[in-house]
Every structure is written in structure tokens, then in C-alpha cells.
Amino acid sequence: MKLLRYGPPGAERPGMLDGDGALRDLSGLLPEIDGAALSPATLSHLAAIDPASLPLVPGTPRIGAPVARPGKFLCIGLNYADHARETGKEPPTEPVLFSKATSAFSGPDDDVQIPRGSDRTDWEVELGIVIGTRAKYLDKDAALDHVAGYVLINDVSERRFQSERGGQWTKGKSHDTFGPTGPWLVTKDEIADVQNIDLWLEVDGERRQTGNTRTMIFGVAHLVWYVSQFMTLEPGDIIATGTPPGVGLGMTPPTFLRAGQVVTLGATGLGQQRQRMVPA
Incomplete structure (x- = not known):
């Protein structure tokens, strides 16, 4: 469905x-x-x-957004080795976990606000996991039993806020509208292989990201199991699973979003999004 x-x-x-x-x-x-x-x-x-x-x-x-009032909006950082390297970091040995404010949650085609004082607003196409049943201290082989379905997410990021304003990733990830999600929640029975989903993103019609979830460092089942070791996952919680290479931070020279630009993105079976950048 x-x-x-x-x-x-x-x-x-x-x-x-x-x-x-x-x-x-x-x-x-x-x-x-x-x-x-x-x-x-x-x-x-x-x-x-x-x-x-x-x-x-x-x-x-x-x-x-296809889910109302998620209790948690969690994200996995640097989950594609080539994306980690394009940002100047080594691939992690275990998942990098951070939070995005739930107030960043927005519709798939809503405008994205560039924050006041921002000069490094960036894009990240991602697969999102939607939790369907309560999960705590899961066994690895039971992790997917707790998943209701999957969504498309643009994990919009302000890189200066993320890396140069006290080392807190959350403040660079949580501005209003920085979490476009949807258009649909696709139940897991419709996804034949969650580790074989194509992802893409364009800025003003120019392709910037092309990837596939098979190149994740940590797969979906591992991520659900892993997060459940640290906190209880509740129905409606969302986990964004990381982005493939091609973000603005990794370009030469680094290139970031400006007001008036349009970002489009999509994933196999999960639909497409379109956002216009506007000043906050």
C-alpha cells in the first residue's frame, strides 16, 4: 500500500x-x-x-508528510563510504546516530527555507524507515518485523551550523522545513529488496546524486537493531538511513543552495519530491 x-x-x-x-x-x-x-x-x-x-x-x-507527529526523527550519518570520504571523513566502524528536530518535518513538495545567516545549505537524498511496532533490545533477525514501511527523505543540512557552531550536528539539521518526507509511506510488503533501491537528486535539473541502498555500510535491518540497543523505538518513529555521494559539500569547489533554486529527488518505488528554496 x-x-x-x-x-x-x-x-x-x-x-x-x-x-x-x-x-x-x-x-x-x-x-x-x-x-x-x-x-x-x-x-x-x-x-x-x-x-x-x-x-x-x-x-x-x-x-x-505521510506520518503525523513522529515521536523521533533519527538520522544515520556517513552511511555510504564514498559519501564519508567526500566530506573528508573515514567510513565509520559503527553507525553514526543523531537527531533531527520533529519540527523540521515537512511535506515532499513544500518550500524549503534557507535559514537566516546560512551560506551552506545542502541536500541529501535518503531512504527513511518508519517503525510500526515498539522495539527495544531487538535480536538482529527480528529487526524488520518492527518496520511498517519506507519513505523518501531529503535530509537538508546547513553545513556551517553542523560543523562550525559548537560541533552539534542537530543544529545544522533541524531548521524548519529541513525534513521533506514522502510523498507516500510504502508498506514493506511492496518493497522486494530494501537493499536495492535507486536514489537520485537534481538541483535545477542537473544531476547531483545517483546511488543505491546496496552500497550502504550498515543495512536497514542492522540500523533498526542498532538503534534499539540505545533507545525504545515507538510506532511512527522515523530513521533516515544516510545519503550516497554527490552532496554540495563534496563538490569542487563546494556548492550550496540559493533562494530560487529547485531540488527534485526520488527513489525506486517511493515516489518523488520537488522543493523550491526560499529565504526564511
């Missing part, structure tokens, strides 16, 4: 795509797509519904 939320910011409604890619309204069956809606029982119930029986949503409404 492809689940999504549509409508104005703060007033999104739950929806589902039918087999023809048309948007269907789920609000008669489900109050919201949040952690409570991602249980195996609820997802199984939704999968049994004929989408054609649901009301068709007219027009082209705004698409919001």
Missing part, C-alpha cells in the same frame, strides 16, 4: 493511492496516519480494502 496525508498544513487528511495512482480518502475509516495506525493489525485491515470503494479525492491537493 501507499499511504499518504493530503490537505493544508495542520489540517491533513489520511489517504491511499489506488492501483491507477488516484488519491482516495481514508478519513471515513481512519482518523489519522500516525503511530497508532501503523500496527500490523491496522495495516492488514487497510490492505484488505478495495481502494475503489473509497471516495475519490478531486483535484491536486497539497501532499503532506
Whole structure:
């Protein structure tokens, strides 16, 4: 299934795509797509519904982030060896874990704000994991049992804030709109091999990133297991799994985003995003 939320910011409604890619309204069956809606029982119930029986949503409404109110927005840094090297760092020996403020969460096609004082706003296309059931101290072979599905994420970053303002990655990752997510939550049954998903990103139509999740240092199952050793993962929590090479920081010379530019990105089976850069 492809689940999504549509409508104005703060007033999104739950929806589902039918087999023809048309948007269907789920609000008669489900109050919201949040952690409570991602249980195996609820997802199984939704999968049994004929989408054609649901009301068709007219027009082209705004698409919001596909999960409401995630409790945690976690990220894995330097999870592709060639990306680590392009930033001047050695590939890590265990996952680099940091947080992104949940207030950075935004829709896939919403404008991205360049923060005041920023001159190094950068892009990062990533696969996101959405947790479906509570996970704590998992066994490695059980990790994927706790995953509801996957999303596309642009882990927008301000590199100066990230690296030169006290060494705190979170402050360079958490500005409002720095977490475009969606357009859909794709349930894990629709992804044949999560370690074989193509990722790409363009700036003003020029390709900047091309990668595949098979080149991750730490795969999806390992990441869910690993994070669960340090904190409880709750339904609706999101883990962004790292970006392939091609970020602005790694270009010669380093190149960063400016107001008016347009970023587009996508991933196999997970849809596409489009954001215009605007001043905060």
C-alpha cells in the first residue's frame, strides 16, 4: 500500500493511492496516519480494502508528510563510504546516530527555507524507515518485523551550523522545513529488496546524486537493531538511513543552495519530491 496525508498544513487528511495512482480518502475509516495506525493489525485491515470503494479525492491537493507527529526523527550519518570520504571523513566502524528536530518535518513538495545567516545549505537524498511496532533490545533477525514501511527523505543540512557552531550536528539539521518526507509511506510488503533501491537528486535539473541502498555500510535491518540497543523505538518513529555521494559539500569547489533554486529527488518505488528554496 501507499499511504499518504493530503490537505493544508495542520489540517491533513489520511489517504491511499489506488492501483491507477488516484488519491482516495481514508478519513471515513481512519482518523489519522500516525503511530497508532501503523500496527500490523491496522495495516492488514487497510490492505484488505478495495481502494475503489473509497471516495475519490478531486483535484491536486497539497501532499503532506505521510506520518503525523513522529515521536523521533533519527538520522544515520556517513552511511555510504564514498559519501564519508567526500566530506573528508573515514567510513565509520559503527553507525553514526543523531537527531533531527520533529519540527523540521515537512511535506515532499513544500518550500524549503534557507535559514537566516546560512551560506551552506545542502541536500541529501535518503531512504527513511518508519517503525510500526515498539522495539527495544531487538535480536538482529527480528529487526524488520518492527518496520511498517519506507519513505523518501531529503535530509537538508546547513553545513556551517553542523560543523562550525559548537560541533552539534542537530543544529545544522533541524531548521524548519529541513525534513521533506514522502510523498507516500510504502508498506514493506511492496518493497522486494530494501537493499536495492535507486536514489537520485537534481538541483535545477542537473544531476547531483545517483546511488543505491546496496552500497550502504550498515543495512536497514542492522540500523533498526542498532538503534534499539540505545533507545525504545515507538510506532511512527522515523530513521533516515544516510545519503550516497554527490552532496554540495563534496563538490569542487563546494556548492550550496540559493533562494530560487529547485531540488527534485526520488527513489525506486517511493515516489518523488520537488522543493523550491526560499529565504526564511
